[in-house]
Amino acid sequence: MSSSPIAVADHVTRSFGKHTALDDVSLEVTAGESVGLLGPNGAGKSTLIALLCGLRRPDSGTVSIFGGDPRDPRNRRLLGVTPQATAVPETLKVRETIDLVAAHFADPLDRDETLQKFGLESLADKQCGALSGGQQRRLLVALALVGRPELVILDEPTTGLDVEARDTLWDQLRDYRTGGGTLIITSHYLAEIEALAERVVVMDKGSVIADGSLTDIKRRVDIRRIQLNTPELECTLQDLPSVVNLEPAETTAEGGRRITLNSHDADATVRALVQRDVDFSDLEVHTATLEEAFLAMTSKAAS
Ligand SMILES: Nc1ncnc2c1ncn2[C@@H]1O[C@H](COP(=O)(O)OP(=O)(O)OP(=O)(O)O)[C@@H](O)[C@H]1O
Numbered sequence: 001m002s003s004s005p006i007a008v009a010d011h012v013t014r015s016f017g018k019h020t021a022l023d024d025v026s027l028e029v030t031a032g033e034s035v036g037l038l039g040p041n042g043a044g045k046s047t048l049i050a051l052l053c054g055l056r057r058p059d060s061g062t063v064s065i066f067g068g069d070p071r072d073p074r075n076r077r078l079l080g081v082t083p084q085a086t087a088v089p090e091t092l093k094v095r096e097t098i099d100l101v102a103a104h105f106a107d108p109l110d111r112d113e114t115l116q117k118f119g120l121e122s123l124a125d126k127q128c129g130a131l132s133g134g135q136q137r138r139l140l141v142a143l144a145l146v147g148r149p150e151l152v153i154l155d156e157p158t159t160g161l162d163v164e165a166r167d168t169l170w171d172q173l174r175d176y177r178t179g180g181g182t183l184i185i186t187s188h189y190l191a192e193i194e195a196l197a198e199r200v201v202v203m204d205k206g207s208v209i210a211d212g213s214l215t216d217i218k219r220r221v222d223i224r225r226i227q228l229n230t231p232e233l234e235c236t237l238q239d240l241p242s243v244v245n246l247e248p249a250e251t252t253a254e255g256g257r258r259i260t261l262n263s264h265d266a267d268a269t270v271r272a273l274v275q276r277d278v279d280f281s282d283l284e285v286h287t288a289t290l291e292e293a294f295l296a297m298t299s300k301a302a303s
Pocket residue numbers: 016019020021039040041042043044045046047048084188
């Protein structure tokens with residue numbers, strides 16, 4: 001297995017009308033890596049994937065897979081994809097659909113084994129149009145893997161799946177990884193990225209705002225929100241230990257100021273509040289959601 005880049009986006013920009021979906025994004029994925037693209041709605045994840053799969057072209061910058069233009073079908077021979085919104089052929093049966101896709105590859109997986117691995121055996125003779133949303137997702141991921149691709153790109157593969165179906169897919173994707181395959185996967189869920197990716201790229205508003213190991217990114221999104229009523233100035237609070245950022249103050253029903261501090265270590269921040277004799281009341285601490293953590297990371301990146 002080589003360690004050459006297998007998928008590259010180099011200073012890529014892509015707009016839709018006046019909206020910039022990707023703004024000077026660069027990313028290099030090496031053979032054998034598993035990369036999770038994480039970010040809130042509209043961050044640009046699907047647009048980046050569409051470029052890497054050759055479904056769209058960048059306005060500026062370049063994209064390549066296996067050293068060539070992904071719009072050239074020859075460069076997609078070793079690529080398996082499940083885009084976010086894909087239709088299955090309504091009238092083809094599940095097994096026929098697997099056969100059809102497998103026929104495009106030199107050394108595909110065995111059909112029956114594929115059906116069994118993805119829990120599709122009992123659905124083999126059903127028309128794809130009659131499958132539930134979750135069953136269709138399972139089939140689509142099976143189709144992405146049936147050609148034994150060297151690179152698999154999945155856009156939110158488990159959205160709409162129940163836990164059991166999700167676990168089945170995760171197992172199959174882990175097997176693919178163990179076999180040396182390269183994986184790029186988008187998700188809104190840290191748990192999914194944790195299960196499948198070793199490297200995490202966080203996107204927001206068309207830019208890459210963080211790129212690191214899973215451990216590194218988990219530490220960065222592990223944020224506590226500390227809310228308190230206080231007349232203190234923002235600059236005093238910003239200096240407290242472990243504070244990532246402050247959100248704009250809100251006005252309480254009584255006309256006071258309610259401040260939200262995002263902190264990597266709520267205990268250290270609160271201890272310092274007390275030690276410094278900061279005037280505060282109504283203290284609340286809770287774990288930031290992933291969306292809140294993204295916002296904190298973005299505002300930190302901007303400052
Ligand atoms: N075909 C299109 N026409 C117009 N705007 C688009 C189009 N595709 C994407 N956009 C816009 O580009 C931005 C990035 O969208 P994209 O789908 O890449 O984000 P995402 O991170 O994949 O979001 P989600 O998690 O919701 O799928 C969004 O503001 C979206 O509205």
